[in-house]
Amino acid sequence: MATSTASSWANGGLQLVNKPRTITVGIADDEVLIRTGVRGVLERTGTITVAGEACDASGALELARRHRPQVLLMDAAMPGMEGLAAVRMVRRHVPGTQVIMLCTPHTEELLFPALRAGAAGFLFKNGEPDALVNAVRAVAAGEAVLSPSATRALVDHFTGADSERRDAARNRISLLTRREQEVLVYLAQGMANARIARLMYLSEGAIKAHVSRLLTKLRCDNRVQAALIARDAALPC
Incomplete structure (x- = not known):
C-alpha cells in the first residue's frame, strides 16, 4: 500500500513515520442500505474515505466530476443513464477515476461489456467485506480486479475466441516490443507490478513504464x- 512520510519527535530525536495514504472513493447505488453498508465497510479501514454518494448513473457521473475520487463503485443496474454509458463517460471526462462495477448474479451478462467500456473491476455484491476493501486498494494502486466467479466466466468466454477477433488482437499486439509482450502475458494472468518485476528481474518502476x-x-x-x-x-x- 502507498504511504506518505511525516516526521515526529520521539525519544529525544526526530523520527520519520510512514502513514498510509488515504484513498478516496465514490459510491453509486440506488439502494440506500447498500450505500450505507459499503460506506461503513470502507471507512472502518481508517485509510479509505468516501467522497460522496449517488443514487443513479447521472449522479455517479456528477459525483466523479465534482469530487474526482480515485475509485468509483458503481451499481451495474441503476436508474437513469444506461450503466455502460456512464462508465464510458466517467473514463472519458474523469480519467483519474477508476470504476469498479458492483452487480448481482442476474447482471453477470454485463461483465464483458463493462470491461470493454473501461471498468477496472467487477465484483458481486454477495462477496466478503474484505474482498471489497482489497479491490478498492488494488484498483487505486493501478491494478484490476474481478470476483472469482467473474474470472471463471471471463476465461470460459475467451477460450473460444473466434479467428477474426484473434487475428485483430494479434495485429495489435504485434506493435509491442518483445519485452512489452512478456509483460502483457503476466498482466493477463492478473499479476501485480511487484510480482512481474520479480519474475523479470526488473525494477517495479521499469515494469510500470x-x-x-x-x-x-x-x-x-x-x-x-x-x-x-x-x-x-x-x-x-
Whole structure:
C-alpha cells in the first residue's frame, strides 16, 4: 500500500513515520442500505474515505466530476443513464477515476461489456467485506480486479475466441516490443507490478513504464482491457 512520510519527535530525536495514504472513493447505488453498508465497510479501514454518494448513473457521473475520487463503485443496474454509458463517460471526462462495477448474479451478462467500456473491476455484491476493501486498494494502486466467479466466466468466454477477433488482437499486439509482450502475458494472468518485476528481474518502476507504454500502443484505458486483448490473441495466459 502507498504511504506518505511525516516526521515526529520521539525519544529525544526526530523520527520519520510512514502513514498510509488515504484513498478516496465514490459510491453509486440506488439502494440506500447498500450505500450505507459499503460506506461503513470502507471507512472502518481508517485509510479509505468516501467522497460522496449517488443514487443513479447521472449522479455517479456528477459525483466523479465534482469530487474526482480515485475509485468509483458503481451499481451495474441503476436508474437513469444506461450503466455502460456512464462508465464510458466517467473514463472519458474523469480519467483519474477508476470504476469498479458492483452487480448481482442476474447482471453477470454485463461483465464483458463493462470491461470493454473501461471498468477496472467487477465484483458481486454477495462477496466478503474484505474482498471489497482489497479491490478498492488494488484498483487505486493501478491494478484490476474481478470476483472469482467473474474470472471463471471471463476465461470460459475467451477460450473460444473466434479467428477474426484473434487475428485483430494479434495485429495489435504485434506493435509491442518483445519485452512489452512478456509483460502483457503476466498482466493477463492478473499479476501485480511487484510480482512481474520479480519474475523479470526488473525494477517495479521499469515494469510500470512498460505497462504504460503497452496500454498506449494497444489503445487501452486500463489493464483489464489489455488482458482481454491478450486472451483474444490466445497468448499463453
